[in-house]
Amino acid sequence: MADSTTPDPYPLAEPGLWVERVGRTVFPAGTPALFLDRDGTINFDTGYPDDPAEIVLRADIAAAISAANRAGVPVIIVTNQSGIARGYYGWSDFAAVNGRVLELLRADSAFVDMVLACAYHEAGSGPLAAADHPMRKPNPGMLLEAARRLRLDLRRSLIVGDKKADMEAGQRAGLSQGWLVEGQAAVQSSFTIRPWCDRADFDGLLAAIAALGAASGAP
Template identity: 70%
Template structure:
């Protein structure tokens, strides 16, 4: 849905999209599963702007399903510099994002919130901001979701395909993240775990299930 100017009404400011999906009631102080979108949930087609080209990465479906079963909120946090660069607009983003959500629903899984940041130093007008606090590797989108959903960020997990995703998780106070096709690394207060094969995926699912058990205890 859009306002009278045609701008999607999920925008809380010119470069920040916040969309609550489904509206299921969530108790406070839950951990979340934070997910990057392009290259993590769906195949990255280099600034995706055509809903018809969206293809899910099947590796993430079991992890999202595990979070859904465990009652763990799933939050998408995605940089979208293509908007700042003028490659497409927020309406195109909305169409692509809607297709991602539709494909996930077809697989029986869902997310609870989507946040997208379009600020970038190469942008124009109000989007031309370097190192904006909402843009990963900065933690702004995670903190925003944490405030809106009353999340326990310290127990939350993040999965992404870039080091910027891991850096955003660390800066937001998370303890660990899974890097798609990456290497393991231990930093002060934060562990990067690889997500390359079924064994790595099993470790991620086990971590999600452990969070679910802790919430029920």
């Protein structure tokens, strides 16, 4: 197992934060983004996934990402990876699994623009031991970091996830809406949670993504 604190050759902004720019697309300043959790949202969650051979994408997720690609909307993965802090696997295992996720998406003509992963957790050791780290969802740090690097308009962005922590991170980052996989609709002040449980909900998500592109003036 790789040493989880070794920065090379991985794109670690700090010992517990992976920030990977994928592709070379340049987006205009003020563009809204599609944020996605990974495990349980893009791929089925196998419980601390560390084997690329076990990765299976959720139905329709590639279509949602492709819709964002067509609309000129950046697609950003924001994923908690406490398994690294806990010593269950290392950054090398994360890299292999994440590479497989991106590979499967590309095979369905769906492309991700940035991946952020937070390995900090209170059950960790050494530099990865941190309680309530600002980068770990439900804190908004990963979304804010992506916005800083890509000059995004967070207010008009949306997040898709399978946990309340994903929705809370979106709300704290100032997003206006989130889509909860197999969840229920809810309104929290100015942040609206919409469900993604069936085909009608998914059609609504596609419409929301298209609206982001239209608001951005994308072709």
